[in-house]
Every structure is written in C-alpha cells, then in structure tokens.
Amino acid sequence: MAVVRPFKAVRPVPELVAKVASLPYDVMNRKEAGEMAKGNPYSFLRVVRAEIDLPDSVDDYADEVYEKGRERLYSMMDEGVLKQDEKPEFYIYRQIMKGRVQTGLVATVSVDEYLDNTIKKHEFTRKDKEVDRTRHFDVCDAHTEPVFLTYRKQNAVNTLINDFIKFNDPVYDFKTDDGITHIFWVLDDEEVIDKLVAQFEAIPYLYIADGHHRSATSANVGLKRREEYPDSPKGAEFNYFLAVIFPDEDLFIMDYNRVAKDLNGMTADEFLDKLGAIYEIEPVEEAFHPHKKAQMCMYLDGQWYRLTAPKALFEGLDPVSRLDVSILQNNVLTPLLAIDDPRTSDRIDFVGGIRGLDELKRRVDDGWGVAFAMCPTTMDDLLAIADADMIMPPKSTWFEPKLRSGLFVHLISD
Incomplete structure (x- = not known):
C-alpha cells in the first residue's frame, strides 16, 4: 500500500x-x-x-x-x-x-x-x-x-x-x-x-x-x-x-557516464593492452551514444573507441551484475584502475548524459585519464532490480x- x-x-x-x-x-x-x-x-x-x-x-x-x-x-x-x-x-x-x-x-x-x-x-x-x-x-x-x-x-x-x-x-x-x-x-x-x-x-x-x-x-x-x-x-x-x-x-x-582521474600508473598504451584482453576494441572517427547492451564509447589520449564486451562477461549473471555500469566496474574500474568503491573514491566522477559527449572529451583533454560513455539503464532494469531488493552501482541512471x-x-x- x-x-x-x-x-x-x-x-x-x-x-x-x-x-x-x-x-x-x-x-x-x-x-x-x-x-x-x-x-x-x-x-x-x-x-x-x-x-x-x-x-x-x-x-x-x-x-x-x-x-x-x-x-x-x-x-x-x-x-x-x-x-x-x-x-x-x-x-x-x-x-x-x-x-x-x-x-x-x-x-x-x-x-x-x-x-x-x-x-x-x-x-x-x-x-x-x-x-x-x-x-x-x-x-x-x-x-x-x-x-x-x-x-x-x-x-x-x-x-x-x-x-x-x-x-x-x-x-x-x-x-x-x-x-x-x-x-x-x-x-x-x-x-x-x-x-x-x-x-x-x-x-x-x-x-x-x-x-x-x-x-x-x-x-x-x-x-x-x-x-x-x-x-x-x-x-x-x-x-x-x-x-x-x-x-x-x-x-x-539517459546515459550516466564515467570519467577516471588517472590510469593507475599505466600509460595509455599499457591500459589499452590490458583492456584488449577484456573487451573488443575498435577505434572510431567520432563519439557515439551507445544504445546496445554491453557496448561503450571510450575516450583516451585524444582518440574515441568502441568497446564491446563478450557475452561471457555478463551472461547468466544476476540483474545487477548484467548492467553495463556493473560490467565496467567489475572488469575495468576495480581490477585495472583500482577504483574499488565508486561511492567514496575521489578518482572517479560521473557525468550526466545531458552534458553530452563533448564534456567527456573536455575532461580528458584537460588532464583526466579516461572517459566512458555508457548505454543507458532501462526502466525495466530499474524496476526488476528494485523488486529483487538489489542495489545498482551508484549513478546508474540519469533522468x-x-x-x-x-x-x-x-x-x-x-
């Protein structure tokens, strides 16, 4: 009631x-x-x-x-x-x-x-x-x-x-x-x-x-x-x-995007090499808004990339772990960039989709490490997770x- x-x-x-x-x-x-x-x-x-x-x-x-x-x-x-x-x-x-x-x-x-x-x-x-x-x-x-x-x-x-x-x-x-x-x-x-x-x-x-x-x-x-x-x-x-x-x-x-302050001591090439073991990486000529599950747009060192996660990273997982923001957190932000808790870390910031992809580029060009444009969470995702009494990662939705x-x-x- x-x-x-x-x-x-x-x-x-x-x-x-x-x-x-x-x-x-x-x-x-x-x-x-x-x-x-x-x-x-x-x-x-x-x-x-x-x-x-x-x-x-x-x-x-x-x-x-x-x-x-x-x-x-x-x-x-x-x-x-x-x-x-x-x-x-x-x-x-x-x-x-x-x-x-x-x-x-x-x-x-x-x-x-x-x-x-x-x-x-x-x-x-x-x-x-x-x-x-x-x-x-x-x-x-x-x-x-x-x-x-x-x-x-x-x-x-x-x-x-x-x-x-x-x-x-x-x-x-x-x-x-x-x-x-x-x-x-x-x-x-x-x-x-x-x-x-x-x-x-x-x-x-x-x-x-x-x-x-x-x-x-x-x-x-x-x-x-x-x-x-x-x-x-x-x-x-x-x-x-x-x-x-x-x-x-x-x-x-809308999408709720991530910007990491640094690459955890790695060079851009070293980070790309480690990332390539997790995602399929494809350089693209211009930024795009991802609208496909398990796909992201990344900006690093002056270049945009399309990142596609293999199904093995999310198939069979619970509703929270299948979220694109969870796939990124569990496979990149925590193990590669040592951003263990995005709720408290000062090495990550969140950029609402209303600010556009140019804002991600500006942040990285101004000295931040890397930016990720996310596929938006859906209302069905939100309601299913809430009904299961589960918790999304912080900043998963931008209304x-x-x-x-x-x-x-x-x-x-x-």
Missing part, C-alpha cells in the same frame, strides 16, 4: 515562478551554481546551494552555509516571493521536453514506507552527500526539494489526473532556458484528492527514480524529530516527505527532464 498525502505547499507567486525555479542542487558544482544564479536574487539556488552567497573561503559544508540557506528561504516567504497555501492539497507537475511529456502528482509520502521498503530503492547513497542534505533539511526545517518517484502505471490514476487537467487552468506555465516547459496545477478538489489517495493505497510499491540522498535525508530528519518530540502524533509533518510521483511509462533515462526546485516546499514543522 502506497500512502500519499496532500500538504500545504510553500510556492512562488506566479509572476516570479520562472525566476525562482532552479535546477536541483546536485547537478552542478559551486561555480556553476553561482553562474546560474548571477543577477537573479530570486533563484532557489540561493536556498539549496547557499554557499554561492558566501566567500569562496567558506567550506561547502560549513555551518554558515546551512544557516544562510534557512535565512534565504524564510526571507523569501517574508518578502512575499513564496507563499504557503492555506489548506492541504495535491499538485500536478507536467514537463514537456522535445515533445516528450511526463506528468506527476506532487504529494508527501511516508517515512515509515521508506524504512519498510514500500518505497523501493535501487542505489546506495554517498555518506557525505547524505550528511549534507540531512543538515540542510534539518536546519531549514523544510523539505526544500522533492524526491522523484515512479510506479507501474495505473490507468485509474492517469484518468483522475488527466480529467482534472482537462477542466482546470494551471497556476504556472513557463519555459526554462533549456527549452523545457513546466506546467503546474493546484489540485484542490477534495473528491479527487480522496479518490487519488484510495487509488494509491491499491499500488503495492513506489520506486525511487531519482533522489536517493533526499529520501535517506528525509528519513534521517524524520527519525531525529521523533526522538526530539516523542509525543508527536503519527500525522506530524516530519513523518512525511516531499515527492513527485510519475507513472513509469512517462520516464526517460531527464530534471524536476525544478523552488516550485514547492514542504515545511517539516507545519
């Missing part, structure tokens, strides 16, 4: 929504975040990446960063940039990217269902990022960004949402610089709300598509608040966290379009 609950969102006034909306905190570095927010005092990056408004000498995880984020969130409310709705409601968030449409229900979901695995995971988290967002949510006393959830489509849910859209006007409708259209409805019909709650109760599981750190963080904060307020009711807001929930058929997964931050906030102590 999946519990979804309406809530009183804190959200922008319509005339400022396009200025407030930002990309999520974890898809850019500090410098990039500062550039994105430059000249825009309303950017929500000033809340979720508050270090951009502090001197460069201040560490990203310093106490004043979290206090600055809280200060900016509540000052935006005091200034009337953000306002809280008067009663609990659902919301509908639609994104349109290059003709593709995904439409999700904005709601709060249960911390307990995260803990008991009704909300299923498919990735581990990185401890440093988990600690960071736990502090951010706790100090802000708010879930400032949503978790991106999915479920196996239910026609009854789709019908309820689409019928509401058909007969009601959106409160937001704007296009961001990347060409993505964002449309947002306030679902305030109590009869429809009750029907949606009942429909989701018949759905056995929700799945984290994107936002494992935000989910873990929300659970951490919820458990912390339970200790601090042991007499609080079960319905306390900290027992629920912010999510946008999409049917699986709407979602689009597009990304949810915009700042469109809705859930106050934990409301």
Whole structure:
C-alpha cells in the first residue's frame, strides 16, 4: 500500500515562478551554481546551494552555509516571493521536453514506507552527500526539494489526473532556458484528492527514480524529530516527505557516464593492452551514444573507441551484475584502475548524459585519464532490480527532464 498525502505547499507567486525555479542542487558544482544564479536574487539556488552567497573561503559544508540557506528561504516567504497555501492539497507537475511529456502528482509520502521498503530503492547513497542534505533539511526545517518517484502505471490514476487537467487552468506555465516547459496545477478538489489517495493505497510499491540522498535525508530528519518530540502524533509533518510521483511509462533515462582521474600508473598504451584482453576494441572517427547492451564509447589520449564486451562477461549473471555500469566496474574500474568503491573514491566522477559527449572529451583533454560513455539503464532494469531488493552501482541512471526546485516546499514543522 502506497500512502500519499496532500500538504500545504510553500510556492512562488506566479509572476516570479520562472525566476525562482532552479535546477536541483546536485547537478552542478559551486561555480556553476553561482553562474546560474548571477543577477537573479530570486533563484532557489540561493536556498539549496547557499554557499554561492558566501566567500569562496567558506567550506561547502560549513555551518554558515546551512544557516544562510534557512535565512534565504524564510526571507523569501517574508518578502512575499513564496507563499504557503492555506489548506492541504495535491499538485500536478507536467514537463514537456522535445515533445516528450511526463506528468506527476506532487504529494508527501511516508517515512515509515521508506524504512519498510514500500518505497523501493535501487542505489546506495554517498555518506557525505547524505550528511549534507540531512543538515540542510534539518536546519531549514523544510523539505526544500522533492524526491522523484515512479510506479507501474495505473490507468485509474492517469484518468483522475488527466480529467482534472482537462477542466482546470494551471497556476504556472513557463519555459526554462533549456527549452523545457513546466506546467503546474493546484489540485484542490477534495473528491479527487480522496479518490487519488484510495487509488494509491491499491499500488503495492513506489520506486525511487531519482533522489536517493533526499529520501535517506528525509528519513534521517524524520527519525531525529521523533526522538526530539516523542509525543508527536503519527500525522506530524516530519513523518512525511516531499515527492513527485510519475507513472513509469512517462520516464526517460539517459546515459550516466564515467570519467577516471588517472590510469593507475599505466600509460595509455599499457591500459589499452590490458583492456584488449577484456573487451573488443575498435577505434572510431567520432563519439557515439551507445544504445546496445554491453557496448561503450571510450575516450583516451585524444582518440574515441568502441568497446564491446563478450557475452561471457555478463551472461547468466544476476540483474545487477548484467548492467553495463556493473560490467565496467567489475572488469575495468576495480581490477585495472583500482577504483574499488565508486561511492567514496575521489578518482572517479560521473557525468550526466545531458552534458553530452563533448564534456567527456573536455575532461580528458584537460588532464583526466579516461572517459566512458555508457548505454543507458532501462526502466525495466530499474524496476526488476528494485523488486529483487538489489542495489545498482551508484549513478546508474540519469533522468531527464530534471524536476525544478523552488516550485514547492514542504515545511517539516507545519
């Protein structure tokens, strides 16, 4: 049974929504975040990446960063940039990217269902990022960004949402610089709300598509608040966290690529020689996006290559070990490059497919060792692995379009 609950969102006034909306905190570095927010005092990056408004000498995880984020969130409310709705409601968030449409229900979901695995995971988290967002949510006393959830489509849910859209006007409708259209409805019909709650109760599981750190963080904060307020009711807001929930058929997964900082003491020729004992290697004239199982595009020492893994590397293995990112990790990153744990190693970085293959080339040309462009993980892979209670390697999926931050906030102590 999946519990979804309406809530009183804190959200922008319509005339400022396009200025407030930002990309999520974890898809850019500090410098990039500062550039994105430059000249825009309303950017929500000033809340979720508050270090951009502090001197460069201040560490990203310093106490004043979290206090600055809280200060900016509540000052935006005091200034009337953000306002809280008067009663609990659902919301509908639609994104349109290059003709593709995904439409999700904005709601709060249960911390307990995260803990008991009704909300299923498919990735581990990185401890440093988990600690960071736990502090951010706790100090802000708010879930400032949503978790991106999915479920196996239910026609009854789709019908309820689409019928509401058909007969009601959106409160937001704007296009961001990347060409993505964002449309947002306030679902305030109590009869429809009750029907949606009942429909989701018949759905056995929700799945984290994107936002494992935000989910873990929300659970951490919820458990912390339970200790601090042991007499609080079960319905306390900290027992629920912010999510946008999409049917699986709407979602689009891009490649999530790998860049290794060095070749573990080898020359490029030595690395190629060792790699040739594992993969079939073919030089290619230009980069390509792999769309075939067990195939990668590699950039090394100024040259692109097609790498094809023999079936012996993955046939008969479990669903996780058959993933292309697992084949790379188990046969190259660990044994050849000594990157044993990609969750903690500082010798590997992950580049979302939205940045393009030129970004991989740039990294290596700027001094990194080697880059690998991966075949995207599929939704079927994700759901099968989550259903088996198995865990993918970190950064196995890159969903597009990304949810915009700042469109809705859930106050934990409301």
